[in-house]
Amino acid sequence: MAEILQTIGSVTGISLVLAVIISLAEKWLNNYGQVNIDINRGGRTFTTEGGRSLLSTLSEQKIFIPSACGGKATCGLCKVQVLSGSGVILPTEIPYLTAQEQKDNVRLSCQVKVKNDMAILIPEELFNIKEFVGTVEELRDETHDIKLLRIRLPEGETVKFKAGQFMQFYTKPYGKVKETVFRAYSIASPPSDNTHIDLIVRLVPGGLATGYVHQALQVGDEVRLSGPYGDFYLRGENADELIMIAGGSGLAPIRSLIYDITEKGLDHKIRFFFGAVARRDLYALEEMAQLEKQNPNFTFIPALSNPADGDEWEGETGRITDVVARHLDGAEGKEAYLCGSPGMLDACIAVLNSKGFSDDSIFYDKF
Ligand SMILES: Cc1cc2nc3c(=O)[nH]c(=O)nc-3n(C[C@H](O)[C@H](O)[C@H](O)COP(=O)(O)OP(=O)(O)OC[C@H]3O[C@@H](n4cnc5c(N)ncnc54)[C@H](O)[C@@H]3O)c2cc1C
Numbered sequence: 001m002a003e004i005l006q007t008i009g010s011v012t013g014i015s016l017v018l019a020v021i022i023s024l025a026e027k028w029l030n031n032y033g034q035v036n037i038d039i040n041r042g043g044r045t046f047t048t049e050g051g052r053s054l055l056s057t058l059s060e061q062k063i064f065i066p067s068a069c070g071g072k073a074t075c076g077l078c079k080v081q082v083l084s085g086s087g088v089i090l091p092t093e094i095p096y097l098t099a100q101e102q103k104d105n106v107r108l109s110c111q112v113k114v115k116n117d118m119a120i121l122i123p124e125e126l127f128n129i130k131e132f133v134g135t136v137e138e139l140r141d142e143t144h145d146i147k148l149l150r151i152r153l154p155e156g157e158t159v160k161f162k163a164g165q166f167m168q169f170y171t172k173p174y175g176k177v178k179e180t181v182f183r184a185y186s187i188a189s190p191p192s193d194n195t196h197i198d199l200i201v202r203l204v205p206g207g208l209a210t211g212y213v214h215q216a217l218q219v220g221d222e223v224r225l226s227g228p229y230g231d232f233y234l235r236g237e238n239a240d241e242l243i244m245i246a247g248g249s250g251l252a253p254i255r256s257l258i259y260d261i262t263e264k265g266l267d268h269k270i271r272f273f274f275g276a277v278a279r280r281d282l283y284a285l286e287e288m289a290q291l292e293k294q295n296p297n298f299t300f301i302p303a304l305s306n307p308a309d310g311d312e313w314e315g316e317t318g319r320i321t322d323v324v325a326r327h328l329d330g331a332e333g334k335e336a337y338l339c340g341s342p343g344m345l346d347a348c349i350a351v352l353n354s355k356g357f358s359d360d361s362i363f364y365d366k367f
């Protein structure tokens with residue numbers, strides 16, 4: 001027995017010594033000291049501590065690069081052109097970079113570690129992105145797994161965005177989740193309401209941000225956001241009719257677009273195809289009916305792909321792709337705006353192409 005205890009003691013001792021050595025080595029190896037960052041050839045410079053990702057380093061300086069995945073190299077939105085000071089492009093970045101971007105040393109800023117002085121180029125408009133700390137004014141169940149979150153900005157602050165754009169939403173540690181993460185959410189409210197931001201969040205089982213919104217967030221809580229970001233917004237100059245297609249929480253940016261078009265009195269005809277599985281997945285029906293009354297050019301076409309027994313559904317049924325195919329006769333004078341899961345969007349884009357829509361008349365946000 002004494003021998004066993006002695007062995008356990010020795011192993012524990014050795015492990016502790018190793019842990020201390022590793023932690024000291026890590027500290028020493030990762031001590032990059034002060035580094036200088038030059039943005040847009042002298043447009044802005046700052047000095048900071050090295051060792052973090054370029055995305056976090058810039059964010060700390062209140063320079064917000066678009067990002068949807070929280071730095072996991074799965075959204076490809078955080079691109080920055082690095083003129084000097086970065087290492088080689090990592091395998092994690094390759095799928096998101098075109099051959100030309102790789103040649104120009106465009107990098108995913110979440111994958112670039114700041115180790116020495118760097119010079120980078122970023123679009124000037126990113127300097128206009130602001131950070132907000134708002135208060136949750138309303139948290140409403142839209143379906144069994146979708147919540148609408150209404151955030152009020154602090155007194156005197158306003159947000160300026162184009163309908164269709166998105167915000168980055170930051171969580172706080174909650175329950176067993178100790179980390180803070182940030183994710184992209186499309187703004188569901190119209191730009192005319194510049195003191196509020198509505199988000200529509202669908203619960204992803206095991207998801208960190210959606211778990212926070214669905215399980216931890218309360219009315220009255222403070223939440224941090226930055227934005228606006230994104231190039232999903234109305235073009236429309238050359239179109240008489242707008243075909244809008246969404247599924248699930250993809251309704252968010254479409255809702256903002258339809259309110260915006262209606263409030264501005266634009267005369268586009270709009271058909272909005274909204275796909276859901278069963279009746280329990282449909283929401284915003286009353287609101288859309290109200291919008292149809294306000295805007296005679298707007299038609300809402302909800303469709304169920306698999307109505308449940310007892311759903312008593314008299315509307316469209318079938319996959320949203322089939323419903324769209326049934327309703328559309330051609331592409332002339334039309335633009336399409338889509339938002340939903342990658343699978344649904346790819347299938348819808350194929351249908352639109354088969355109806356004659358060119359790729360440059362189709363705009364979308366996949367999530
Ligand atoms: C431009 C843009 C706008 C977006 N707008 C919205 C919006 O308005 N409303 C909204 O609800 N979401 C929106 N998203 C998606 C959102 O940013 C998050 O990715 C999503 O809410 C999941 O975050 P999470 O932290 O809960 O999950 P994570 O913790 O990131 O993921 C947990 C697990 O779920 C998987 N997963 C992640 N997302 C999904 C998904 N959608 N379906 C199935 N599995 C998934 C992951 O691979 C992982 O295994 C948008 C994304 C983009 C890029």
Ligand code: FES
Pocket residue numbers: 066067068069070071072073074075076077078108109110111
């Ligand atoms: S933040 Fe998503 S890929 Fe970099």
